[in-house]
Amino acid sequence: MKGLRETFAHDTWVMPYLRKYKGLLILVLFLGFMTFFSGGALMFNSGYLISEAARQPSSIIYIYVPVVLARAFGIARPTFRYIERLTSHNWVLKIVSDFRKKLYQTVERKASAIQRSHQTGDILSILADDIDHIENLYLRTVFPMVIGWLLYLFIVIGVGSLNWVVGLLMLLLLGIIVIVLPLASVATNGVREYRQHQIQHEFYTNLTDEVLGLGDWLISGRYDDFINLQKKPIKQIAQLRKKDHYFQWWRSFFVQFVVLLTTITLLIWAANSFTATKSLANWVAAFALAIFPAVSPFLNMSQGLSEWPVYRRSIERVNQLDRDQPAKVDQNQLEGHFKELKIANVTFKYPDGDRNIVNDISMTIHPGEKVALLGPSGTGKSTFLKLLVGDLIPNDGQILANGKDVSSLQKVRSSLFGILDQQPYLFDTTVMNNVRLGNTNATDDEIKDAIAAVGLKDLIESLPDQYNTEVQETGKRFSGGERQRLSLARILLQDAPIIILDEPTVSLDPITEKKLLDQVFDLLHNKTIIWVTHHLAGIAHVDQVRFLENGHFDMQGTPQELYQQEPRFRQLYDLDRGK
Template identity: 70%
Template sequence: MKNLRSTFKNDNWVMPYLRKYKALLALVLFLGFMTFFSAGALMFNSGFLISEAARRPDSIIYIYVPVVLARAFGIARPSFRYAERLTSHNWVLKIVSDFRKKLYQTVEKRATTIQRSHQTGDILSILADDIEHIENLYLRTVFPIVIGWLLYLFIVIGIGVLNWQVAILMAILLGVIVILLPLLSVVTNGAREFKQHQVQHEFYTNLTDQVLGLSDWKISGRYDDFLKMQQAPIEEIATLRRQDHYYQWWRGLFVQFIIFLAVLVLTVWTGIQFGATKGQANWVAAFALALFPAVDPFLSISQAASEWPIYKRSIDRVNELDRSVEKQLPEQVELGSVFETLNVDDVDFHYQGADEMVLKKLTLEVKQGEKLALLGPSGTGKSTLLKLLVGDETPTSGEITINGIPVAKLQHERANLFGVLDQKPYLFDTTVMNNVRLGNPSATDDEVKQAIAAVGLQELIESLPDQYDTEVKEAGQRFSGGERQRLSLARLLLQDAPIIILDEPTVSLDPITEKQLLDQVFTLLKDKTIIWVTHHLAGVAHVDQVRFLEAGKFEMVGTPKELYMNNEHFRKLYDLDRGE
């Protein structure tokens, strides 16, 4: 119970929608109760009808009313069942639609932040499995448990009106099914089902990660090892499922035994209560048979309860994802003017849980149209500084502002402020036209073609059979590395953001292609503010200022010309990159 309260204490996913659609929920529960009430009433009426027909076979008049009721309850049961299924699935689909919309909006808000805190397979698991689990929470847990408890109360109270001692005995017997057995199922089978989901989730996450690197497995000659790694979790999941199947079988048998005892109690009681005359004896079979339709809802309670740990974990995960996004976004404002300056003011930064500072007392100003090169060996904080500039991370101390406004407050305008070209720009498995238009969804076909022509790919694209409708294949495999970079550059042209981040875009290109791409980038984006992160100095003549980052600090600062003339270390690096 404590875990139940803690799960829903700060819940933003389940409880709000229960309140939003409470009228429809009440209708679902009513229809579910009426389904089993009609089934029980049909069996009750049938028990009486059979006994009365056997006692008075000579005239139908004596059994006319039970015959009519049998028809009525026989029609009512499937009608209520159909209406309940239709209403419950309509209710769940409404909620799941809201869930998916909310989840996609949550991921979209801070996609890069989430990507750092979650593996790809983890994100896929949340998008697919966790939302499905929350959907099943209603269909397989909330509805069956509430309907089963309503039937339990109805049976106990109904018998209590006639005989309170028998009602207490029935409350104890049926309470084993609706209270004790569900609690036992949570402790035993629930833990097993949770373990199964955990193994399945880890398998999902690891498999996704390994599939993304499948080419490296094959190149290293370890493809068989890759296959063997998947076998262990598959076998563990199969073992847990077998154990779950056996447990459910024995639990079902136990429920049937308890129902048998309850029917036996009712038969003995009604035999004593109504055995005085032949007419009253007709009620014996009626009471005994009425209990049988309750087997299904009572059995569903235990299974529903045993699945609660899975649903709890999914609810916790989506709420944690929601909180991890919202807590990082302060109140958002609009820039309100054209971009003028980006300032880094006395910034320190260290990652959570680490004591060592990655960046130390950094101060930097980049004005509109200025070109800046950030240099330095791997591990010196260049990528971290970029994350701070765009708002993916928050400084430990100090501040980063655009036109005097903290970057953290401008995240809703992020796409209008920053364009990024990195080492591996992603091209989606769709057409060339759609991939480039991603930079500006409202761009016309002619504007997309102009951007492609500007990056020098018009001749290549128009030589293809499908031209601009050519499918680029997954991750842009249809094109070379340099061509993928140029298509991504065309996106930036359409995006028309004032600040362009170049995160080592030429690291995987040959020297000739690298020079061509850099010349093209700085020519096409000559009016933009460019912050270029690089390992080496090829093409550094394009920039206005150079910052050399070493051990979290700026060690060399100046124009390329000044540094070449006055800094021996810079001059050696520059000559080394030129092969001199």
């Protein structure tokens, strides 16, 4: 109960909509109760009718009323069920519509803050899973629980009004189903449900990042490693689901066993209470059969409550979006020239993660230094870059540029960092306009000089519209190497002291890759470069190499030192050179 209160103490997603549509909610619960009440009444009436008909009454009048009631309850049950389904889904769809609208507005309003605290896969998980989980909270937990409790109270009070001892037995026997089993389900199967959701969420997040770098896996010849990496969480989920199925089978068996005990109890009581005359004996079967329609809602109660830990986590996650406020920091200027980038004991873990993506990393980068950051996909390289530029805030430690936290330099970030990544985005406008994005104050001559510096002058001037050529959406008018050179021209115009190369050659052939890397390091020889890569082609251009694995630096040193001292580095280097 404490956890329930904490979940809804500051809730802005679930409780407000319960109050907003409370009238419709009451109608749904009433219709749900009437569905099972009609089923129980049909069985109760049928038990009486069969017993009375078996006595072969002298006139049809003796069974006329039960026959009519059998028709009435037989029609009422599917009718109530149909209306209840329509009403409940209408109610849920209204709420989910409001949820999605609120979610999109939240993401739009706080895009910067959300980007800092969530991975791409995180946002996809919220969009794809959490809203559906909250929808299922009503359909699979709230509705069955409330309807089951109403039936429980109705049965206990109804039987207790006839015989308080039997009513007490009903209270105890059915209490096992509606109280003990749901709590046991949360304590055992609920933990598995939550763990399954955790694995699925991590799988969703990691797979998103890995698919974005799928080309790297293929190029590095690690396709089998990529496939095996996906098999592990799938096997874990399969094992948990297998255990879940076993638990559900035994739980259903136990519910049926308790219902059997309840039926026997009602039979013994009815046999002792309603056998004084032949006409009274007709009620024995009626009481015994009436309990069976309640089996379904009682089973749904345990299953619905066992899923509560998953729903609770989803509620907490969407509520966290409302509490994610952008960090208010002083937007200081970077005083003077760039002197030092210091990473001091930086540790970072995503809010929903169970491990540190970056774990107590420290290093210092000086002006003009060239650093290569290597490691397989999923080891934290992209996260580390986000920490460097201030998109993410470390849980511990600091990242300082000239002694100032990079998170306080976001308004002047473009004067500190230039980024050349895997897929440089070119807009559907002219070559001139695309390159001008590096420095909107640059003159046409400065832009042409930047384009000439990256070796595209002859190509551009050979086109009919020359510098006014439309590059088309994402730059598909040009090849991959040409798109990277246009992006490099932007960086030359930007003239930032620190350049981040986020695997800019990953989609290029080896010849184009070598030419582009030679050109990049030649043009940016006076810049500080942080180069993220999967393999060692062009590694001779850098001053130091850092291998990032499991959140920390596994190997570090100059390329020459590592080649001599580290067999693993030597093997990778020779492999990239074709030896």
